[in-house]
Amino acid sequence: MSSDQPRDSITDTSDPLTSTRDARMGDGVDDRFNSRLREAFGSTPFILTKFDKFMNWVRGSSMFMLQFGIACCSIEMMHTYSVKHDLDRFHAGVPRASPRQADVMIVPGTIVSKFAPRMKRVYDQMPEPKFVVNMGNCSTSGGPFQEGYNVVKGAEEVIPVDIHIPGCPPRPEALVYGVAKLQERIANGESSPVTVKPYELEEFGDLERDEIVDKLAADIDEESLVMRYNWADSP
Amino acid sequence: MSTQQEDDTPDVDDAAPATPASGSPAALEALIEDHVLEREDHLNAPGFVIRADAVQDVLSTLKTEAGFDHLSCVTAEEHEDRFESIYHLRKYDDPTQEVSIIVPTSRDNPVSETAEPVFRTADWHEREAYDLVGVEYDDHPNLERILLPDTWQGHPLGLDYNQNKPQIVTFDEHKNPLEGHEQAADDSDTMFLNIGPHHPATHGVLHVETVLDGEQVADVNPDIGYLHRCEEQMAQKGTYRHQIMPYPDRWDYGPGGILNEWAYARTAEDLADIDVPEYAQILRTMGGELCRIACHMLALGTFCLDIYGDFTAIFMYAMRDREVVQNILEDLTGQRMMLNYLRLGGVVWDIPEPRAEFFESVRDFLDELPERLDEYSDLITSNEIFQARTVNTGVLDYETAKDYGVTGPVARGSGVDYDVRRDDPYGYYPELDWDVVTEDGGDNYSRLLVRMEEVEQSARIIEQCVDLLEGWPEDERDIQANVPRTLKPEAGTETYRTVEGAKGELGVYIRADGTEKPGRFKIRSPCFSNLSALKEMSTGEYIPDLVATLGSLDVILGEVDR
Numbered sequence A: 001m002s003s004d005q006p007r008d009s010i011t012d013t014s015d016p017l018t019s020t021r022d023a024r025m026g027d028g029v030d031d032r033f034n035s036r037l038r039e040a041f042g043s044t045p046f047i048l049t050k051f052d053k054f055m056n057w058v059r060g061s062s063m064f065m066l067q068f069g070i071a072c073c074s075i076e077m078m079h080t081y082s083v084k085h086d087l088d089r090f091h092a093g094v095p096r097a098s099p100r101q102a103d104v105m106i107v108p109g110t111i112v113s114k115f116a117p118r119m120k121r122v123y124d125q126m127p128e129p130k131f132v133v134n135m136g137n138c139s140t141s142g143g144p145f146q147e148g149y150n151v152v153k154g155a156e157e158v159i160p161v162d163i164h165i166p167g168c169p170p171r172p173e174a175l176v177y178g179v180a181k182l183q184e185r186i187a188n189g190e191s192s193p194v195t196v197k198p199y200e201l202e203e204f205g206d207l208e209r210d211e212i213v214d215k216l217a218a219d220i221d222e223e224s225l226v227m228r229y230n231w232a233d234s235p
Numbered sequence B: 001m002s003t004q005q006e007d008d009t010p011d012v013d014d015a016a017p018a019t020p021a022s023g024s025p026a027a028l029e030a031l032i033e034d035h036v037l038e039r040e041d042h043l044n045a046p047g048f049v050i051r052a053d054a055v056q057d058v059l060s061t062l063k064t065e066a067g068f069d070h071l072s073c074v075t076a077e078e079h080e081d082r083f084e085s086i087y088h089l090r091k092y093d094d095p096t097q098e099v100s101i102i103v104p105t106s107r108d109n110p111v112s113e114t115a116e117p118v119f120r121t122a123d124w125h126e127r128e129a130y131d132l133v134g135v136e137y138d139d140h141p142n143l144e145r146i147l148l149p150d151t152w153q154g155h156p157l158g159l160d161y162n163q164n165k166p167q168i169v170t171f172d173e174h175k176n177p178l179e180g181h182e183q184a185a186d187d188s189d190t191m192f193l194n195i196g197p198h199h200p201a202t203h204g205v206l207h208v209e210t211v212l213d214g215e216q217v218a219d220v221n222p223d224i225g226y227l228h229r230c231e232e233q234m235a236q237k238g239t240y241r242h243q244i245m246p247y248p249d250r251w252d253y254g255p256g257g258i259l260n261e262w263a264y265a266r267t268a269e270d271l272a273d274i275d276v277p278e279y280a281q282i283l284r285t286m287g288g289e290l291c292r293i294a295c296h297m298l299a300l301g302t303f304c305l306d307i308y309g310d311f312t313a314i315f316m317y318a319m320r321d322r323e324v325v326q327n328i329l330e331d332l333t334g335q336r337m338m339l340n341y342l343r344l345g346g347v348v349w350d351i352p353e354p355r356a357e358f359f360e361s362v363r364d365f366l367d368e369l370p371e372r373l374d375e376y377s378d379l380i381t382s383n384e385i386f387q388a389r390t391v392n393t394g395v396l397d398y399e400t401a402k403d404y405g406v407t408g409p410v411a412r413g414s415g416v417d418y419d420v421r422r423d424d425p426y427g428y429y430p431e432l433d434w435d436v437v438t439e440d441g442g443d444n445y446s447r448l449l450v451r452m453e454e455v456e457q458s459a460r461i462i463e464q465c466v467d468l469l470e471g472w473p474e475d476e477r478d479i480q481a482n483v484p485r486t487l488k489p490e491a492g493t494e495t496y497r498t499v500e501g502a503k504g505e506l507g508v509y510i511r512a513d514g515t516e517k518p519g520r521f522k523i524r525s526p527c528f529s530n531l532s533a534l535k536e537m538s539t540g541e542y543i544p545d546l547v548a549t550l551g552s553l554d555v556i557l558g559e560v561d562r
């Protein structure tokens, strides 16, 4: 119907609006509560499911991302959030500025020695259950900068990671795919792999004493949190 | 026509009309004669080796008497027998007039005098030199590490650095790093506030340590290095011909792709004496300006994100327009962001077939652009609320801008009429018709205006390039000069060349050591210098204005930290 023709409802009838409702209901029982979900479960008004399963489904379908820009990949991440790619269509589009309101963290960029303790802290501040998506080669392995003296060889050295998305940078489509994969996994109740985390925040006093600890002993408080990088053991 | 610059030879400077004698290397040498140990010319400029205790003397003489008012970059490097700091000086009025001041120091005691009292910008540059190479500067106000954590051991770009040694990095949560500094101590009413490194307003991982007096900023100190990805080390590990070119894309990922690559290409082509065919120059120019538009759109979108607070319409509009640019760039280069399009001596490939289709998509974009820009003007610049937030906030005056080595849209917003594209011409820019945009306000508003007008100018340039490319005879489409497979510039040749990146003067210094990899590769990042002026712009203002100022500076942390 072209828009230059007035619609019937405007010109023709002045009946009260109930008539349309009647028309919609048709004869018999009002089926307006019959959602697709209801159909899926048959005629019974009860859904029998495990609470865990239900929660997993909910979790996967309503994700709050952490607004977390690190490097070049975050530009593509911004594109994924905004028009055209619009991650919101996949139940994951509202970036939260505070880690305490977020449950998925996309790590979009190179992690360097100075930043890793901060990232660990941001991760710790997120409430459980939480998930991590690695975006790009840098956060997977250090990417093009892997041989750098200051670059942590992947976010997995510091925090557990659920999904890796390769690319430098991955296209927005790839990020959307990665997030969809994560949702699938969550809905299936799969948890992230237990990873070995070589770099932890520790109190300086707890470190094993060796050459470098002795050297820094005068400058660093016993109780200061520190992260110790054993570059020689890095992958 | 050779598009390579002829002004490399220092002696053409003799012809400088205003102060004829002062331009020539001989005249310069006479000026600072007492301190000069020897001449050591670079390809781009005459170089003078001076004594380590005469740095301030020499630089201030050159600044006041010869007009070298722009300390573009400080390069430090370690040789087998000495440390060296190189001060790359030029003039804001005419950047083709350059001089390098080389300060050697012994290896056992690498101490030289600081240049900070003469040029404020030397503050950060020297801190970086200390951090990465290990040269120490006498009388420097705050000689601390700038990119690496304070507890780092060793200087990574030094010769005997062992990368496999463990390192310990501290995490001091709420410690006030300014404690004990005068500004905070004598006024007990102040409050310390950490902004970042994970904060939506800092555009990446910048950490701003602020001291507040009520709602006013009493002191501010940008703490950088959260994205220091060893770009210089990476470049020093790569071969000239192919392995370095992908890295510049990742300096300014705005995406300044082609603009950044050009900085490397220009320097390396200068070093290896390569001529670029005219057709390739046009392709470079067009691609570069497309990148500039994308960068400025990002700057505009995120700036409004800072001011209006959420993912609102303007941000989305800017992103929409960037998508179009990125599509064009993808057609041209094959990637959306990390373009890797330039090669030494040209570009990697020609316009994709069918050419007509490509040109049409560019023209479509250009045709729509004026309307889009009007829309932005309605939404942003003529919006009263926006004006209230940005006019007269974050003011950076003309002299301070120069003192801090500020360049690009930030400098032009403060009335500094300086654009490397025009003043030290390269590429196809001199043949085209376009203007350099300046504003006199020096505030956040002016900087935004400059960016928006520059988008128009870039569009003008692109349009002319498209016309030229379309009419170019088919058998003269040379996209690459003949460049040998391996490049081994002669040992000891040094050069420092700059281009106008999206954020300002982007420079690369290379010293060849006779192998196929650079001996020293130093990046002069415009954002780095621009950000160092933040303190001048924000002290005494309200904290929301600090956030606006950060936004209008348009820093890309990848480029600041490298």
Ligand code: SF4
Residues within 6 Å of the ligand: A071, A072, A073, A074, A108, A109, A110, A135, A136, A137, A138, A139, A143, A144, A167, A168, A169, A170, B250
């Ligand atoms: S993977 Fe590539 S694009 Fe992403 S942060 Fe690393 S270098 Fe940048």
